[in-house]
Amino acid sequence: MRLPIAFAISVALTGVTAAHEFKTGDLVIDHPWSRTTPSGARTGAGYVTVTNNGTETDRLVGGSAEISEGFELHTSVIVDSVAKMRPLTNGLTIPAGATVTLEPGGTHAMLTGIKEPIQKGKPFAGTLVFERAGEVPIEFMVEGFGVRPEAAADAHGGHQP
Ligand SMILES: [Cu+2]
Numbered sequence: 001m002r003l004p005i006a007f008a009i010s011v012a013l014t015g016v017t018a019a020h021e022f023k024t025g026d027l028v029i030d031h032p033w034s035r036t037t038p039s040g041a042r043t044g045a046g047y048v049t050v051t052n053n054g055t056e057t058d059r060l061v062g063g064s065a066e067i068s069e070g071f072e073l074h075t076s077v078i079v080d081s082v083a084k085m086r087p088l089t090n091g092l093t094i095p096a097g098a099t100v101t102l103e104p105g106g107t108h109a110m111l112t113g114i115k116e117p118i119q120k121g122k123p124f125a126g127t128l129v130f131e132r133a134g135e136v137p138i139e140f141m142v143e144g145f146g147v148r149p150e151a152a153a154d155a156h157g158g159h160q161p
Contacts, residue, residue, distance in 0.1 A: 024136045026054025027094070029128060034065075034111070034140045035104075037118045044068065044118045046109035046126065046140055051099040058132040060100075061091035065126035065140065069113030076106055085110070091131065120144045 022029040032048040046065060052058055063071045073088040083105070092107060094100045102108050111118075118124070120142050128136045 020139075020141060022136060022138050024130075024133045026056075027052055027058060027130065027133050027136070029136060029138055032126070032128075032138045032140045034118050034124070034142050035145050036120045036142060037114065039117050041117060042112070042114060044111040044114050045104070046071075046111055047102045047104065048109075048128070048138070049099060049101045050094055050128075052094045052096055055096050056132065057096055058094045058130050059091040060094060060128060061131050062129040063109060063127050064129075065109075065111050065124060067114055067116065067118060067124045068111035069115075070111070071126070072110045072112060074108055074110045076108070094130075118142055 020031050022032075028051040030049040030051065032046060034044055034046050037044045044065075044067070046063075050060065060073065062073065065071055073092055074085045075088055076083050077086055078084075088107065092100060092102075100107075123139050123141050125137065125139050128138055130136065
């Protein structure tokens with residue numbers, strides 16, 4: 001009786017994904033998420049996957065989060081084997097037919113001036129702003145810091161807003 005169990009799991013996973021996906025025009029915004037921050041932290045980070053199903057390039061140019069004063073797009077670069085952050089002043093290009101992922105250790109949304117620690121299990125509202133698609137309301141889910149192993153390589157701890 002293995003098949004019915006596998007089927008049930010697959011349905012359950014699909015349900016979770018579908019519940020945390022946002023669409024606007026040709027864009028599919030999948031699983032915006034953030035991580036818990038230690039008390040006293042002034043910055044957090046937002047991650048998301050955006051797929052452009054259209055025929056024209058779009059660009060992620062900004063956004064907001066209800067728990068922070070600022071929202072900046074950053075990319076991480078390695079300089080002399082030290083990870084550093086650089087603002088994406090022209091936004092992030094999302095080519096037609098492409099999927100672009102913001103993730104730990106790479107491009108991310110820096111949430112500056114957070115008003116209280118970001119806590120696991122406490123999702124928060126926000127927006128993403130695209131050049132063509134405009135402003136899209138989303139919700140960030142919050143995962144624990146240990147969820148993703150690559151998180152250890154992320155340089156967020158040393159980042160100053
Ligand atoms: Cu940053």
